[in-house]
Amino acid sequence: xxxxxxxxxxxxxxxxxxxxxxxxxxxxxxxxxxxxxxxxxxxxxxxxxxxxxxxxxxxxxxxxxxxxxxxxxxxxxxxxxxxxxxxxxxxxxxxxxxxxxxxxxxxxxxxxxxxxxxxxxxxxxxxxxxxxxxxxxxxxxxxxxxxxxxxxxxxxxxxxxxxxxxxxxxxxxxxxxxxxxxxxxxxxxxxxxxxxxxxxxxxxxxxxxxxxxxxxxxxxxxxxxxxxxxxxxxxxxxxxxxxxxxxxxxxxxxxxxxxxxxxxxxxxxxxxxxxxxxxxxxxxxxxxxxxxxxxxxxxxxxxxxxxxxxxxxxxxxxxxxxxxxxxxxxxxxxxxxxxxxxxxxxxxxxxxxxxxxxxxxxxxxxxxxxxxxxxxxxxxxxxxxxxxxxxxxxxxxxxxxxxxxxx
Amino acid sequence: xxxxxxxxxxxxxxxxxxxxxxxxxxxxxxxxxxxxxxxxxxxxxxxxxxxxxxxxxxxxxxxxxxxxxxxxxxxxxxxxxxxxxxxxxxxxxxxxxxxxxxxxxxxxxxxxxxxxxxxxxxxxxxxxxxxxxxxxxxxxxxxxxxxxxxxxxxxxxxxxxxxxxxxxxxxxxxxxxxxxxxxxxxxxxxxxxxxxxxxxxxxxxxxxxxxxxxxxxxxxxxxxxxxxxxxxxxxxxxxxxxxxxxxxxxxxxxxxxxxxxxxxxxxxxxxxxxxxxxxxxxxxxxxxxxxxxxxxxxxxxxxxxxxxxxxxxxxxxxxxxxxxxxxxxxxxxxxxxxxxxxxxxxxxxxxxxxxxxxxxxxxxxxxxxxxxxxxxxxxxxxxxxxxxxxxxx
Ligand SMILES: Nc1nc2c(ncn2[C@@H]2O[C@H](COP(=O)(O)OP(=O)(O)OP(=O)(O)O)[C@@H](O)[C@H]2O)c(=O)[nH]1
Ligand SMILES: [Mg+2]
Numbered sequence: 063x064x065x066x067x068x069x070x071x072x073x074x075x076x077x078x079x080x081x082x083x084x085x086x087x088x089x090x091x092x093x094x095x096x097x098x099x100x101x102x103x104x105x106x107x108x109x110x111x112x113x114x115x116x117x118x119x120x121x122x123x124x125x126x127x128x129x130x131x132x133x134x135x136x137x138x139x140x141x142x143x144x145x146x147x148x149x150x151x152x153x154x155x156x157x158x159x160x161x162x163x164x165x166x167x168x169x170x171x172x173x174x175x176x177x178x179x180x181x182x183x184x185x186x187x188x189x190x191x192x193x194x195x196x197x198x199x200x201x202x203x204x205x206x207x208x209x210x211x212x213x214x215x216x217x218x219x220x221x222x223x224x225x226x227x228x229x230x231x232x233x234x235x236x237x238x239x240x241x242x243x244x245x246x247x248x249x250x251x252x253x254x255x256x257x258x259x260x261x262x263x264x265x266x267x268x269x270x271x272x273x274x275x276x277x278x279x280x281x282x283x284x285x286x287x288x289x290x291x292x293x294x295x296x297x298x299x300x301x302x303x304x305x306x307x308x309x310x311x312x313x314x315x316x317x318x319x320x321x322x323x324x325x326x327x328x329x330x331x332x333x334x335x336x337x338x339x340x341x342x343x344x345x346x347x348x349x350x351x352x353x354x355x356x357x358x359x360x361x362x363x364x365x366x367x368x369x370x371x372x373x374x375x376x377x378x379x380x381x382x383x384x385x386x387x388x389x390x391x392x393x394x395x396x397x398x399x400x401x402x403x404x405x406x407x408x409x410x411x412x413x414x415x416x417x418x419x420x421x422x423x424x425x426x427x428x429x430x431x432x433x434x435x436x437x438x439x440x441x442x443x444x445x446x447x448x449x450x451x452x453x454x455x456x457x458x459x460x461x462x463x464x465x466x467x468x469x
Numbered sequence: 470x471x472x473x474x475x476x477x478x479x480x481x482x483x484x485x486x487x488x489x490x491x492x493x494x495x496x497x498x499x500x501x502x503x504x505x506x507x508x509x510x511x512x513x514x515x516x517x518x519x520x521x522x523x524x525x526x527x528x529x530x531x532x533x534x535x536x537x538x539x540x541x542x543x544x545x546x547x548x549x550x551x552x553x554x555x556x557x558x559x560x561x562x563x564x565x566x567x568x569x570x571x572x573x574x575x576x577x578x579x580x581x582x583x584x585x586x587x588x589x590x591x592x593x594x595x596x597x598x599x600x601x602x603x604x605x606x607x608x609x610x611x612x613x614x615x616x617x618x619x620x621x622x623x624x625x626x627x628x629x630x631x632x633x634x635x636x637x638x639x640x641x642x643x644x645x646x647x648x649x650x651x652x653x654x655x656x657x658x659x660x661x662x663x664x665x666x667x668x669x670x671x672x673x674x675x676x677x678x679x680x681x682x683x684x685x686x687x688x689x690x691x692x693x694x695x696x697x698x699x700x701x702x703x704x705x706x707x708x709x710x711x712x713x714x715x716x717x718x719x720x721x722x723x724x725x726x727x728x729x730x731x732x733x734x735x736x737x738x739x740x741x742x743x744x745x746x747x748x749x750x751x752x753x754x755x756x757x758x759x760x761x762x763x764x765x766x767x768x769x770x771x772x773x774x775x776x777x778x779x780x781x782x783x784x785x786x787x788x789x790x791x792x793x794x795x796x797x798x799x800x801x802x803x804x805x806x807x808x809x810x811x812x813x814x815x816x817x818x819x820x821x822x823x824x825x826x827x828x829x830x831x832x833x834x835x836x837x838x839x840x841x842x843x844x845x846x847x848x849x850x851x852x853x854x855x856x857x858x859x860x861x862x
Contacts (some may be wrong), residue, residue, distance in 0.1 A: 096702040102679040104638075104701045157486035159553035197518070216478065216555040219489045219512025226678045231536065233680040235508060247733040248487065314480050314552030430555065435554040448750045 066118075068145050075151070075239035075254045076225060077136035078280050079271070083145045085110070087132040092124035100137040100227050109139045136227040136234070142190040143243055147252040150244070152454050153278050155326050156287030157317045158260030161351030163214045164421035165287060166257050167198035168447030170242070172377035178448045179246070179379050179463065186239035186253060194223060194257060195240045202422075202442050210331040211436030213426060217259040224274075237274050244455070246462050253455070254296065265325045278326065279333030283454035284342070286326070287349045288403065290356045291318040296400045299359055309425035310435055311355045320403040323458040324342030327410050345457035346411040350392055354420040360395045364388055364418055366443050376423065379452045382466060385417065413468065417453050419446040471569050472498045473599045475586050476510040477559040478551035488551075492592045495599070502564065505534040510560035511675050514546050516646070520672025521651040528671040529575035531682040540565045540666070542575055543671070544585045551589075561585045563599055574665030575607035576653040606658050610727035613651035622715030623707065624652070625724030628659040631685060632732045638704045639685045642695070643724045644711060650685045656685075659723060659730045666828050676838055787810040 064078045068083040095107040111120030111128070121126040131140045161398040173184040187194045201212050217223065226235050242253040254277075262274045280286075291311025292295045296301050308311040330342055350356075357365025368376065370386075380388075393416055396404040407414050423443035426435040456463035477529035482490025489510075491503060509530060512737065513519050526545040531538050541562050548559035571578045581602035611624030630639045643649070648671035657665045670685035677683075688695060690708075699706050715721040720730045 093702070102677065103703070104677055114542065159555070211554065215514050216488075216553065216557075218511045218558075220508050221513060221675045224676070226508075226676075226680070226681045233678070259489065261486060261490070264486045264488075266486075267482065303782075310554075316480075319488070433554070434550045434556060 063148055066130065066142075066146060069148060069188045071143055072133075072136070072140070073151070073280055074133035074136060074140065075147055075149070075241060076087075076133060076138040076236055076250075077132060077229075078276055081134045082119035085134045085142065086145060087134055087137060088120040088122065088128040089090055089132050089139060090122040090124070090131040090178070091126040091128045091130075092122050095122060095124055097125075098137055100229065102228070105137070109134045110134075116400075128163050132366065135229060136386060138225055138227060139188075139191065141191060141220065141241055141252075143187045143241070143252045147148065147243065147250050149254055150251045150283070150455060150458055151254040151277050151281040152283045152285060152451065152458070153275075153281040153326075154255060154258070154285045154287065155261055155263055155278075155322070156349075156351075157289060157292060157312060157319050157322055159265070160260060160287045160289035160292065160317075161421055162260065162287050162320075163198060163217055163257055164193065164202075165349065165351060165447060165450070166240075166422040167201075167203060167214060168257060168377075168444040169256075169451050170195045170240070171199040171203040171241075171447075172444060173448050173451075175377065177378055179452060181246055181251075181328070182241070183220075183245035184205050185243050187243050191242050192239070192242070198257070202437070202439050203444075205439035208440040209438055211438050213434065213436045217257055219259050219261060234273060236276070244462065245418050249459070249461050251459060251462065263318065263320060263326055272460050275326075275329060276333060278330045281344065282458035284330075285347045285349050285450050285454050286407070287318055287351050287450075288400075289317075289351050291393070292319065292401075293400050296356055296359075299399065300356065302433070306355065308366075308427070309355055310422070311352055319400070320406040323403065323406050323410070342410055345454070346407055346414040347405055347450050347454045347457070348392075348396075348414060350396075350416065350418040352422075353418040354425060354446065356395075357418065357420070362391065364391050366382075367419075367421075370452060372427075376443060376448060378448065379449045379466065385449065385453070385458055385466070388418055389416045408468070415453055415457070415468070417446070417450045418451055420444060421447050470497070471495075471498050471598045471601055472502070472505060472564040473595070474498065474506045474562045474564070475559065475590060476507060476562075476777065477548055477586075477589055478553075478557045479589060479592055480552050481592065481830060483594060483790030488553075489820075493586065493595060494599075495595045499534070499537070499539075500531075500533040502539060505532050505539070505680070506541065506560075506562045508532075508703055509541070509543060509562070509681060510545060510558075512547065512673075513675060514547065514556045514558070517696055519673065520639075520688050520695070520698070521671065521675070522643045522646055522687040522689050523672035524646065525648075525650075525673070526671075526673035527576070527579050527650045527653070528669075528683065529579070529666075530671070532671050533680045533682075534757060540567070540575075542579050543581070544579065546587065548587070548589060557589070559586060559589070561726070563601070564603075564616050566602070569601050570666050571601070571605070572661070572662045572665075573602075573604055574657040574660075575668070576650060576657050576670070577604075577606045578602055580650055580654055585823070605662070607748055608727055609655075611652075611655040611659070611724045613655045614724070617647055617652065618711050619709055620713070620715045620721075621725045621798055622718075623653075623709045623724070624655045625635035625720035625722070625730050626660060626715050627656045627685070627707050628730040628734065629718070629720035629723065630707060631656070632660060632664060632730055634705055635664075635684075637684075638701060640688050640704055641685065642690050642706060642708045643687060644690050644709070645853060652687070653685070655724075659720075659728075661729055666686045704726065704848060706797070717748055735767075 071080050073080050073081055088111050090107040096105045098105045098107050104366055113121040115121055115127050119129045122128045126134050133140055154162050172178050198214055201214055222234050223238055226233055237256045237258055240255045245254045246250050287330055291306050297306050300306050303312050353365055358366055406422055421444050422437055423445050425438040428435050453466055456466035460467040477491050477492050478489050480487055528543045530541050532541050541564055543562045543584040545560040548557040553558040611621035613622045614621045626639055653670055667686055669682045671683050674685045674686040723730045
């Protein structure tokens with residue numbers, strides 16, 4: 063008989079409640095046990111088991127064996143890995159249209175390939191729960207129609223990306239987590255990511271019963287996606303708003319991304335009960351997106367060859383010295399064009415790290431001015447798409463990626 | 470007073486935020502309702518993935534916010550591209566007071582309201598409520614169904630499901646994408662006026678939310694994951710095919726001829742009346758809902774087919790409100806029926822969840838015996854006390 067070792071405390075990736083594994087609920091399997099007080103009539107009943115069969119599966123009130131588990135608070139389903147592996151929640155944050163969804167899709171797609179970091183194991187904790195990432199990936203990175211232009215949709219504030227549940231008298235809405243088992247050098251973690259809409263991070267957007275960004279209260283690392291092409295000074299340097307918009311940059315307005323970073327830092331401190339002067343409990347990684355657009359104006363121009371990684375293995379995470387050179391180049395670029403963002407990030411975390419990347423590798427285009435931007439999946443050639451995530455993980459769990467951790 | 474909210478991706482919303490935001494709102498919108506309406510503003514642009522049958526979502530829903538149910542009529546549709554050059558969508562919601570519900574029904578009202586925003590509007594807070602259509606839609610043959618290439622009788626079959634199972638989710642599976650609002654108008658036209666507003670619906674359902682009521686869902690036969698959705702316990706499914714006749718039931722014939730679809734009288738099992746104590750539905754709301762629907766179902770043919778008078782509508786409003794507050798709860802009649810029907814798996818579940826049973830015909834003897842025993846004991850106690858007092862003196 064096999065044995066399972068459980069973590070001492072489970073953090074639910076849906077509602078972020080913490081509870082001992084003994085409190086985990088099971089999902090009834092008997093067809094008649096439909097309806098749950100927290101999830102509604104169309105969900106199977108959740109129960110705290112008191113009987114188990116010889117194989118350790120719970121027995122539901124009508125005698126069927128139940129093996130699917132759920133959170134004791136929100137009753138949403140948990141993959142077994144949530145009880146067995148330590149969790150690494152990484153918060154991906156950024157302004158609307160900064161490139162978060164493209165990064166998530168490009169990173170998960172390339173991490174699966176095994177070509178990103180030597181010896182890395184990266185698998186879906188439960189493919190049925192990770193449908194969102196799989197869909198994002200299939201629209202651009204593993205498309206069945208590689209010659210038909212496509213693009214990842216704007217992340218909506220409602221709909222399939224969210225789960226609702228009822229606790230007490232209130233309805234709660236939370237983003238659907240995407241869960242992966244990440245293993246390397248004998249260590250395994252449950253990586254948990256969310257595809258938030260940029261609007262969620264705008265100052266004043268934190269609604270009490272829509273805890274869409276509450277992962278900031280438990281995450282182990284913060285990837286702040288900065289889109290330099292949304293800054294007016296960069297836009298001017300690149301030839302004006304229209305020119306930048308035509309290749310996928312510029313967003314919708316001149317976005318104060320430093321204010322979003324301050325808002326996020328405030329939420330982190332508030333959710334964790336930290337004082338306004340306490341250092342943030344994790345490293346900040348500034349992920350500079352769309353480097354294919356602005357990478358030509360850095361000194362030296364990093365878009366030219368990404369430290370020799372542009373061609374061939376562009377999805378691989380480069381060695382530490384290449385990353386450090388890129389970090390220095392980007393620091394100089396930010397100091398010149400977006401000094402207040404760099405100053406804010408430095409004040410929050412003096413040891414912050416900066417990683418440039420391009421989720422698409424090539425600019426999208428549109429048939430006519432003012433219409434939808436799209437790119438042929440065949441032309442998508444991401445450059446360092448997983449580097450921000452790997453750097454963030456190396457800071458949170460140095461044992462996984464010792465060669466990418468600083469100090 | 471009615472309210473309207475328009476939600477879409479704008480450069481600067483009502484509160485200065487960019488991206489998806491409230492673009493238009495009537496001043497004085499009740500607290501919490503703006504975010505409640507945002508929950509039903511989503512749109513999936515992927516036509517292969519979308520479950521709904523229509524490109525536009527036309528919906529009548531009861532959205533419960535902070536314990537209060539609101540009648541919401543919505544139109545959610547694609548809206549070109551936004552400033553980031555990605556597909557945009559626009560959701561326009563009308564929040565109605567009970568007295569503003571037109572006799573013609575919610576689908577008719579959606580069809581008649583001519584002021585839905587279809588392109589990105591000027592961002593503004595409106596001080597006057599939207600001008601809502603009023604009027605009635607007389608019962609008539611289901612011409613929109615015939616025009617769409619279906620037997621008109623199907624509208625009657627759908628109406629029958631709604632009338633007979635007011636609390637069950639009803640899926641209408643259509644062979645391909647089409648303009649579904651005229652089909653809903655036809656279905657509701659076959660129902661008595663006082664039933665039309667009991668029917669919540671969506672022509673492009675996206676997600677099921679615990680605080681949002683949406684009973685009638687129009688879906689595509691090709692939709693991914695459809696089988697799992699239709700397997701939802703208690704759900705009624707009407708599969709409509711182009712070359713298939715809807716049969717010769719009274720309801721199908723009523724839809725072909727333009728007559729009201731009446732509830733099928735069903736035997737009511739009065740032996741056991743379970744009172745389900747579920748954390749989902751507040752018991753008070755559950756009882757009101759149960760009473761309202763049970764009464765109207767039992768009344769059967771006595772339900773007036775003529776337009777309901779204003780005075781009659783208040784109890785009808787209450788029952789709609791109560792039904793929504795009870796969340797996805799069920800009616801007493803449904804429970805009683807399901808006890809009688811061994812095929813309905815919910816019957817068994819209700820046995821499991823029922824925590825109080827009132828056996829009406831078994832209640833009297835135990836109560837009477839207990840009363841006699843207690844009064845006997847009380848008299849005996851009083852005599853002993855009296856004797857003790859006398860003895861002490
Ligand atoms: N040239 C270029 N354009 C990109 C790249 N990544 C994203 N874009 C463009 O930026 C747009 C926004 O990217 P998304 O990933 O959807 O942005 P997001 O941060 O998820 O935005 P929200 O969902 O609104 O929060 C895309 O539609 C593309 O047009 C890139 O690597 N290169
Ligand atoms: Mg997005």
